[in-house]
Amino acid sequence: MMTIGVLGLQGAVEEHLKHIEALGFRGVSVKKTEQLNEISGLIIPGGESTAIKNLIIKYGFLGALKSFSQAGKPILGTCAGMVLLAKEIADAEESHLYLMDITVRRNAFGRQRDSFEADIEVKGIDGVFPSVFIRAPYIESVADHVEILATFDGKIVAARQKNLIVCSFHPELTSDTRFIKLFTEMVTSSFAVPITQ
Numbered sequence: 679m680m681t682i683g684v685l686g687l688q689g690a691v692e693e694h695l696k697h698i699e700a701l702g703f704r705g706v707s708v709k710k711t712e713q714l715n716e717i718s719g720l721i722i723p724g725g726e727s728t729a730i731k732n733l734i735i736k737y738g739f740l741g742a743l744k745s746f747s748q749a750g751k752p753i754l755g756t757c758a759g760m761v762l763l764a765k766e767i768a769d770a771e772e773s774h775l776y777l778m779d780i781t782v783r784r785n786a787f788g789r790q791r792d793s794f795e796a797d798i799e800v801k802g803i804d805g806v807f808p809s810v811f812i813r814a815p816y817i818e819s820v821a822d823h824v825e826i827l828a829t830f831d832g833k834i835v836a837a838r839q840k841n842l843i844v845c846s847f848h849p850e851l852t853s854d855t856r857f858i859k860l861f862t863e864m865v866t867s868s869f870a871v872p873i874t875q
């Protein structure tokens with residue numbers, strides 16, 4: 679059975695583990711860099727991106743996560759996890775992991791819409807997908823080689839680039855496992871087809 683990790687430094691870790699296990703994988707909370715060697719894919723969960731970034735540095739994950747991605751291992755970034763993966767953050771001087779060719783804007787849906795649910799269409803998922811947005815970022819722009827998977831209110835809210843997939847919403851907070859399944863399919867196929875970056 680393949681193992682998928684959830685970066686367990688801060689944020690919505692347990693809910694992701696439940697979905698991973700429901701999809702037939704072993705799930706582990708990753709708290710030490712050595713654990714990255716034991717997993718076939720990683721989820722960086724929602725939470726507070728600045729807090730997660732500080733813990734990434736404190737526990738030596740910065741280089742380790744970059745190497746993990748450069749080896750072609752799949753990473754799903756949800757909400758704060760998407761902010762962490764982006765190469766550019768609007769109105770911020772520096773980004774965090776600097777891995778994905780997207781520009782994100784934090785807390786971007788406005789005060790009166792701090793948190794809300796919406797049924798959205800996602801490429802690769804039949805019908806609509808129930809999405810929970812919590813102080814959500816959106817993607818302001820993407821490079822040409824980034825595939826847009828979903829928009830809401832004219833804003834990009836999910837995208838994929840090679841081994842990286844991100845979303846503004848929290849797919850772990852509903853019982854619908856289909857978005858996380860898009861990621862687990864990347865994990866299983868990355869073993870069939872070696873990814874070169």
Ligand SMILES: NC(=O)CC[C@H](N)C(=O)O
Nearest residue numbers: 724725726727757758812
């Ligand atoms: N639900 C979330 O993950 C919120 C993300 C948060 N607004 C951030 O930018 O870190």
